[in-house]
Amino acid sequence: MARLQLNDLCFSVNALDILRSVNMTVDDGKCLALLGPSGCGKTTTLRCIAGFVQPTSGDVNFDGDSILEQPIHKRNVGLVFQDYALFPHMTVEKNIAYGLERRGAGAVEIKRRVKEMLDLVQLDEYATRIPKNMSGGQQQRVALARALVIRPNVLLLDEPLGALDRKLRDQMQVEMKRIQRETGTTTIIVTHDQEEALSLSDQVAVMFDGRIQEVGAPAELYRKPGSRAVMEFLGASNILGGTVARSSAEASLVSTANGIEFRVPGKQVEGSSVEIGIRPEHIAVTRTKPEATENIFSGVVSEVVYKGPHAELYMNTNDRQMIVAHKRMRGMQSEDVYSIGEQVFLSVELGAVVVFK
Amino acid sequence: MSEEKGFHRTIGVLGWLGMGFLVFPVALTVLVSFNGSYFIEVPPTSYSFDWYKNIAKINKIGEATLISLGIAVVAASLVVLMGLGSAIAFVRYTFPGKAALTSFLLSPVAVPIVAIGIALVQFFIRLDIAFTWYSLAIGHMVLVSAYPVRTIVASMTLYNPNIEEAAASLGANRWVVFWTVTLPQLKPGLISGFLFAFLISFDNYPISIFLVRGGLTTMPIEVFNYISQNFDPTPAAFSTIYIMLITVIIIFVEKRYKVISLSIGR
Amino acid sequence: MPFAQIKIGMRDYGPAFLMISPLLFFLLAFYIIPFGEMFLESLRPWANDPAEIQAAGLSLFQYEKALDSAYIVRALIRTFEISTISVIITFLLSYPVALLMLWLSPKTCSAFLIVIFISLAASLIVRNYGWLVVLADKGPINNLMIALSIFDRPQRLVYNQWAIIVGLVHYAMPFMILPIYGSLIRIPNSQWEAPRTLGAGSWTTLRTVIMPLSMPGVFGGTTLCFAVCASAFVTPLMLGSPSTAMISQVAAEQLLIQLNFPLGSAIIFILTTLTFILTLVYALWIRKVLRVNV
Numbered sequence: 001m002a003r004l005q006l007n008d009l010c011f012s013v014n015a016l017d018i019l020r021s022v023n024m025t026v027d028d029g030k031c032l033a034l035l036g037p038s039g040c041g042k043t044t045t046l047r048c049i050a051g052f053v054q055p056t057s058g059d060v061n062f063d064g065d066s067i068l069e070q071p072i073h074k075r076n077v078g079l080v081f082q083d084y085a086l087f088p089h090m091t092v093e094k095n096i097a098y099g100l101e102r103r104g105a106g107a108v109e110i111k112r113r114v115k116e117m118l119d120l121v122q123l124d125e126y127a128t129r130i131p132k133n134m135s136g137g138q139q140q141r142v143a144l145a146r147a148l149v150i151r152p153n154v155l156l157l158d159e160p161l162g163a164l165d166r167k168l169r170d171q172m173q174v175e176m177k178r179i180q181r182e183t184g185t186t187t188i189i190v191t192h193d194q195e196e197a198l199s200l201s202d203q204v205a206v207m208f209d210g211r212i213q214e215v216g217a218p219a220e221l222y223r224k225p226g227s228r229a230v231m232e233f234l235g236a237s238n239i240l241g242g243t244v245a246r247s248s249a250e251a252s253l254v255s256t257a258n259g260i261e262f263r264v265p266g267k268q269v270e271g272s273s274v275e276i277g278i279r280p281e282h283i284a285v286t287r288t289k290p291e292a293t294e295n296i297f298s299g300v301v302s303e304v305v306y307k308g309p310h311a312e313l314y315m316n317t318n319d320r321q322m323i324v325a326h327k328r329m330r331g332m333q334s335e336d337v338y339s340i341g342e343q344v345f346l347s348v349e350l351g352a353v354v355v356f357k
Numbered sequence: 358m359s360e361e362k363g364f365h366r367t368i369g370v371l372g373w374l375g376m377g378f379l380v381f382p383v384a385l386t387v388l389v390s391f392n393g394s395y396f397i398e399v400p401p402t403s404y405s406f407d408w409y410k411n412i413a414k415i416n417k418i419g420e421a422t423l424i425s426l427g428i429a430v431v432a433a434s435l436v437v438l439m440g441l442g443s444a445i446a447f448v449r450y451t452f453p454g455k456a457a458l459t460s461f462l463l464s465p466v467a468v469p470i471v472a473i474g475i476a477l478v479q480f481f482i483r484l485d486i487a488f489t490w491y492s493l494a495i496g497h498m499v500l501v502s503a504y505p506v507r508t509i510v511a512s513m514t515l516y517n518p519n520i521e522e523a524a525a526s527l528g529a530n531r532w533v534v535f536w537t538v539t540l541p542q543l544k545p546g547l548i549s550g551f552l553f554a555f556l557i558s559f560d561n562y563p564i565s566i567f568l569v570r571g572g573l574t575t576m577p578i579e580v581f582n583y584i585s586q587n588f589d590p591t592p593a594a595f596s597t598i599y600i601m602l603i604t605v606i607i608i609f610v611e612k613r614y615k616v617i618s619l620s621i622g623r
Numbered sequence: 624m625p626f627a628q629i630k631i632g633m634r635d636y637g638p639a640f641l642m643i644s645p646l647l648f649f650l651l652a653f654y655i656i657p658f659g660e661m662f663l664e665s666l667r668p669w670a671n672d673p674a675e676i677q678a679a680g681l682s683l684f685q686y687e688k689a690l691d692s693a694y695i696v697r698a699l700i701r702t703f704e705i706s707t708i709s710v711i712i713t714f715l716l717s718y719p720v721a722l723l724m725l726w727l728s729p730k731t732c733s734a735f736l737i738v739i740f741i742s743l744a745a746s747l748i749v750r751n752y753g754w755l756v757v758l759a760d761k762g763p764i765n766n767l768m769i770a771l772s773i774f775d776r777p778q779r780l781v782y783n784q785w786a787i788i789v790g791l792v793h794y795a796m797p798f799m800i801l802p803i804y805g806s807l808i809r810i811p812n813s814q815w816e817a818p819r820t821l822g823a824g825s826w827t828t829l830r831t832v833i834m835p836l837s838m839p840g841v842f843g844g845t846t847l848c849f850a851v852c853a854s855a856f857v858t859p860l861m862l863g864s865p866s867t868a869m870i871s872q873v874a875a876e877q878l879l880i881q882l883n884f885p886l887g888s889a890i891i892f893i894l895t896t897l898t899f900i901l902t903l904v905y906a907l908w909i910r911k912v913l914r915v916n917v
Contacts, residue, residue, distance in 0.1 A: 050820060071360055072819040079820040085813035089835045098831075102822030150821065364825035365726065372723025375716040376735065379742055379796055382753025385763060389756050398761035439649060442642035450639035462646060465654065469854030469898075471871040472658075472891045475878055479664060479888070480657035499654050502646060553744075560746040563856040563871070567879070577748050584752060584861070593756065596749040603744050611737060 002062035002153040003028045004049070004186055009058035011044055018044050019055065020210040026154075026203075031180050031187040033197035033218075036207035037233070042190045045207075046156050049188070050077050062153045073102070078147030078155040078185070082162065084139045086131040092118075092142050093127045099150035117145040120179060137168045141175070148183055155180075155187045161196050173199045194234045198222060206230045223279075228356045231277045238278045238323050244268040251350065260297045260318060264353045275356045282352035283325035285313060285338070286345045295348040299323060301338050313338055315346065383600055390593035397590055408594035415583045415591065417574060424490070425559050425576040432497040433505075433554035437547055440505035444546070445539075447506075448513045463503045473499055474567035481568070488570040496568045497558040504557065505550030512546025545614040552610055556603065665888035685889035695873060695890065699897070702870040705784060705859075706852035709791040713848055714841070716792065717799035721840075724804050743797040751861040754790050755781055786862040787869070791852045798851060799844040806840025807833070842909055846902050853898050870894045 004026040011019040019041045026032045034042045047053040049060055051072035059066050067075050087095050096117055100110045118124050121141040131139055140160065147155060160176065161169045177200060180187050191197050197204050198218040205215045214226050225231040228239055242256035252268040254276060255261050262276055290296060299315035302322070310326045317323055325346060327336060338344065393403025412418065446452075447459060465473065477496045481487035524538045525531075562577045569575065584592050668684040689695045724732050742750070756762055758780035768774040780786060810833060818828040834841075856871040863869070868876070870890065877887035 050816075052816060071824075072816075073360075073822050073824050075820075076822075077820055079817070081813040081817060083811060083813055085811070085817040087814070087817075087832055089832075098818070098823075099821035102818075102827065146821070361825050364829075368719050368722050369726075371716075371719035375720040375796070376723075376738065378716060379793065380738060382750060382757050382793065383742075383745070385756050386749070386753040396761060397756050397759040400763075400766070436646075439646040442644075443646045446639045446642040450636075450642075452636045452639045458643070458647075462643075462650065465650075467850055469856075469871055469891065469894060471854065471856050471875055472661075472895065473654075475874065475887055475891055476657035476661040477653065478878070479884055480653075480660055483660070495653050499650065502650065506646070556744040560744075560748070562748060563875075566875075577746065580748055581857075581861070584748070584755070590756075592749075592752050596746075596752055599749055600741070600745055604741055607740055607744060608737060611733075611740075 002186060003064075004154050004188070005059075005061050005064070006045070006049070007059040007061070009045065009048060009055050009060065011041075011048065011053060011055045018210055019048070019058075021058070022207075022210070022212055024205055024212055024215070026186055026188060028186055029184040030203065031177075031189065031201045032203045032205055033189045033191060033201035034205050034207055035191055035194060035197040035233070037192055040207045041210040042192075042207050043158065046079075046158060046188065046190045049154065050079050050156060051075050076150065076153050078150060078152030080140070080143045080147050080155070080157045080160060082158045084131075084143040086139055086142055086146075088131055091128050091130055092123065092134075095131070095142055096146045096149050099146065103150065113149055117149045120148070120182065121145045121175075136164055137172055140164070140172065144176070144179060148179070148185060152185065155185045157187065157189045159191050159193075159196075160189060160200075162191070162193065169196075176200060198234070206233060208233075224354060225277070226356075228275055228277060231354065231356075236280050236324060236326075238280065238283075240276050240278075242274060242276065244270050244272050244274060246270065252355075254355070262348075262353060263294050263350055264355045265350055266355060268355065272357070277354040277356065278348055278352060280312070280324045280326040281310075281328075282348055283323065284347045285325050285327050286347070287342070289345050290347050293347045294350045295353070296345060297347075298343065298345050301340055301342045301344060304338055304340065311336075311338075313344075315344065317346075383596075386593045387597045387600070389590050390597040392590045392593070395589050397588070397593070408589065408591045409598075411589070411591040412595050412598075415595070416579055418576070418579055421574045421579040422576045424574065428490075428494050428497055428575070429555045429559040431494050432501060432558045433551045435494075436498050436502045436554050437505045437551050440502065440509060440550060441543070441547070444506050444509035444513060448510055449518070462506060465499055466503045470500065470561075470563040471567075474564040477564070478567040488568065488573055490573060493565065493568045493573065493575075496564045497561060500561065500564055501554035501557050504553040505547070508550040508553065509543055509546035512543050512549075515545075516542045548610060548614050552606070661888045662892060664885050665892055667885045685885045686893065688886060689889050689893060695870075698868055698870050698873045699893070701784075701867065702853055702894070703897075703901070705788055705791065705869065706849055706855075709788050709795060709852045710845055710848045712788065713792045713795045713799045714845060717796050717844070718803060718841075720796075720800050721804040721807055724800075725807055739797045739800055742793075747794065747857045748861070750793060751790050751858055754786065754793065754862060758786055758789070781862055782864040782867075784863070784867050787855075787859045787867060790858040790862045791855055794855070794858055795848040795851055798847045802840040802844040802847070803837060804840070806837040806843075810836050838909065842906070846905060849902070849905075850898055854894065 004024075006022050006024040009019050009022040010017075022041070022045055024032070024034075024045075034045060036042045044053055048055050051067075051070070054068070060068055087098065090098070093114055096114045097110050100113060105113070114127075115124075118127055121144055123138060123141055123145070126134065126138065126142075131142065134142070140163075161172055164172060173196075189197070189200055198221075201218060203215060204218050204221050206213045206221070208229060214221060214230050221230065222234050225234060231237050232239070240256045240260075240262070242254040242262070244252050245255045245261065246253045247268045247270050249267055250265065252264050252266065252270075253261055254264055254268070254274060256276070264276060268274060284290065284293070297317055299317040301313055302316050303312075303314035305312040305314075310328050313325045313327055315323045315325065323346065327338065388401065389397050390408055391404045391406070392398060392401045392408070393405045394401070443462060447455065474496065477492075477499070478487060481489075481492045486492050520542075521534050521538055524534045529537065560577055561575075562581060565575045565578055569578065580592060580595060665685050666682060668682060720735075724735055727735065758764055760777040760779070762780075764780060765774065765777040769777065814832055814836060815828060818832050819825075823831065853869075854871055855869055856875065859867060859869040859872055871894070874887045874890040874894070877883045877890060881887075
């Protein structure tokens with residue numbers, strides 16, 4: 001376990017800048033999710049840490065010691081590949097033992113540590129199986145065990161849940177958090193799936209265009225993102241443009257295009273243009289006008305999409321802008337079911353609104 | 358990093374050496390074909406085109422080449438036709454004993470080539486058709502029959518079979534589907550199958566040597582005879598022309614139909 | 624071609640049978656039957672009088688005679704020796720070529736493939752003649768050896784066992800390179816990278832992961848090469864001498880020169896059977912010793 005630091009990491013190839021000064025720190029034992037769309041450079045960053053890519057400038061270090069000069073097989077980095085890359089011609093045992101054999105460990109120690117790992121990932125009876133006959137989730141656990149048994153400085157996971165179906169994904173989320181916590185390994189997860197990032201990590205680093213845009217705890221980043229791009233990437237959101245009409249120390253009034261006025265937290269420059277972001281689940285939908293809440297406005301339901309635990313309501317407001325709200329379906333009450341064309345009232349609490357300049 | 362670079366460098370050197378080994382004799386043959394002297398010498402002390410003119414002096418070379426050409430074309434065409442049906446049956450249909458039949462139909466490649474010649478000459482003598490033009494063609498056909506089957510099967514695995522069903526659902530009957538959808542997809546397989554069969558038949562010595570006599574002879578036999586009786590570089594001139602021709606043909610076919618990938622598949 | 628019918632009724636074998644029948648009957652008539660007859664022929668004794676041959680019935684006379692003949696047995700042993708040596712050398716030369724092809728740019732790799740194909744397609748006579756040129760008395764090898772003072776006189780490099788081996792290796796290389804390359808190219812990149820992250824250097828990665836994974840291609844290549852070398856005819860004929868005769872030549876000699884059809888046939892069957900047995904043993908060995916599935 002070590003503290004990983006990336007300093008001003010840059011990488012270009014064929015006049016294309018893939019990494020533009022990436023800075024990142026992961027404390028010992030913590031798990032960071034590197035989240036971003038395809039092509040943002042997150043996989044390249046991972047491969048820089050592992051050693052498959054040599055950055056054009058900048059540094060990667062463990063506990064302050066640069067590892068850039070070290071060849072891949074000396075870096076002691078555990079990497080779980082997207083396709084798991086289990087050795088098909090070896091049993092689960094031999095797969096896990098591989099890294100230990102390379103380090104010259106004795107047969108007895110190898111046996112002991114392999115068994116330890118199998119227990120950790122709960123695959124004890126699978127020791128002599130071959131990967132071909134195992135399910136995706138099992139294979140992934142073997143891949144994890146193989147990477148962890150060598151007690152790596154850093155564990156790198158490349159899109160870990162991508163290949164699994166819904167149900168398996170939910171299970172593995174819990175499993176992986178447990179394993180990471182039990183071994184206390186510094187971990188980096190690379191993913192384009194915001195749900196994966198939010199659920200698995202202690203910190204999320206959002207990456208666009210070769211640069212880290214924002215770092216924060218999952219909840220923080222989700223509720224109070226620093227920019228529109230990050231907010232939109234982390235989940236569904238409603239973005240409205242407007243100008244600041246009035247402002248005081250705790251709150252401001254923003255006037256959107258066709259007259260809806262939003263009360264937003266914090267002081268803003270009067271007269272400036274801003275954008276406001278509201279998460280769909282923070283919009284309350286009622287048939288009657290609610291009392292004692294902020295930011296009430298009306299709209300007409302234009303589309304209803306049933307999603308199981310909630311329904312998505314698409315509504316037209318005064319300025320014909322589409323607003324999406326999530327209506328939680330509590331029980332089987334018919335009053336929770338809205339139909340197209342209904343007049344509804346929408347309200348948003350002050351604290352749920354985010355302002356971007 | 359340097360350990361990896363050392364690895365790549367070593368393998369690179371060995372690989373290029375291996376390739377060089379493959380190319381070396383042919384490159385040298387081309388060089389020697391321009392030898393001024395009577396005996397083969399590298400490096401040459403003088404140059405001349407004489408040996409190219411001398412090709413015509415190889416005994417019966419014109420007649421033999423025509424016979425080889427004719428046999429190769431006939432043999433290759435017929436085995437492609439026969440192989441087409443078999444290939445389609447293997448890929449699209451199930452039937453009892455398929456695995457065994459497949460091995461059987463592909464086995465002529467694994468059998469010693471002389472064996473085919475020896476077996477057939479005895480057989481043809483018994484049938485009293487030995488040493489005829491068409492018996493020679495039959496012998497060649499047995500030898501090359503497996504190649505079109507393999508290449509057509511390979512090209513069948515390269516396209517999505519659903520397109521045939523899509524065509525059928527759009528109103529095409531069986532024959533139309535075959536002609537307009539299946540056959541175009543099989544072009545690489547048909548062409549490369551024909552090419553392989555042709556080249557292997559054209560060049561064949563071990564079968565021809567048993568099945569010819571008297572007036573019937575083939576190009577490889579006459580060239581071989583010349584080589585065993587003469588020491589001048591005329592065969593080098595002949596080889597150079599031969600290599601040039603097939604290089605052009607192979608490059609053309611590869612660029613147009615991408616046939617090489619068919620041999621690596623599976 | 625009733626594709627719809629395949630899915631509904633497996634009973635309808637008619638169309639499939641119809642499509643296979645041309646090739647099937649052709650091979651039956653001109654492949655199976657002739658071989659069958661040749662086998663029968665090999666069971667006949669040989670005598671000057673045809674009537675006596677007919678009357679004698681079937682026996683293993685020829686096989687015994689073949690295995691008794693020191694000349695034939697020596698040729699058999701020589702054939703398998705030459706073949707084994709050739710296959711090993713071919714493998715050692717071909718594996719790096721296949722590996723190199725993995726790393727080349729698509730254009731260069733294409734060029735390699737074309738060269739390999741031309742090698743396959745080029746006339747065997749042309750190729751062996753090329754070796755006659757290379758190994759000639761005034762050819763490049765001799766001249767080089769003299770220039771390096773290794774020889775003081777041109778040596779006779781052709782018409783012996785090693786010339787045959789060189790020719791066979793050259794002949795067999797495409798048959799070895801292509802299957803190995805086919806196997807290697809199927810190995811995902813992550814199989815090269817994962818061992819490195821676990822501490823394996825490049826050579827260890829090759830030895831412990833890549834080579835085992837390429838075994839199907841290696842197995843296919845080596846068995847094909849062995850079969851091809853063991854039954855070689857033109858190459859030993861052109862590059863060897865009567866004292867280096869390989870088994871196909873011995874069989875041909877019996878047939879064409881001695882006109883001893885039964886003995887020639889018997890020799891061919893011995894060769895085929897032995898090659899088959901050896902291939903089987905080889906496959907079992909690979910399976911057991913190397914614990915690999917082929």
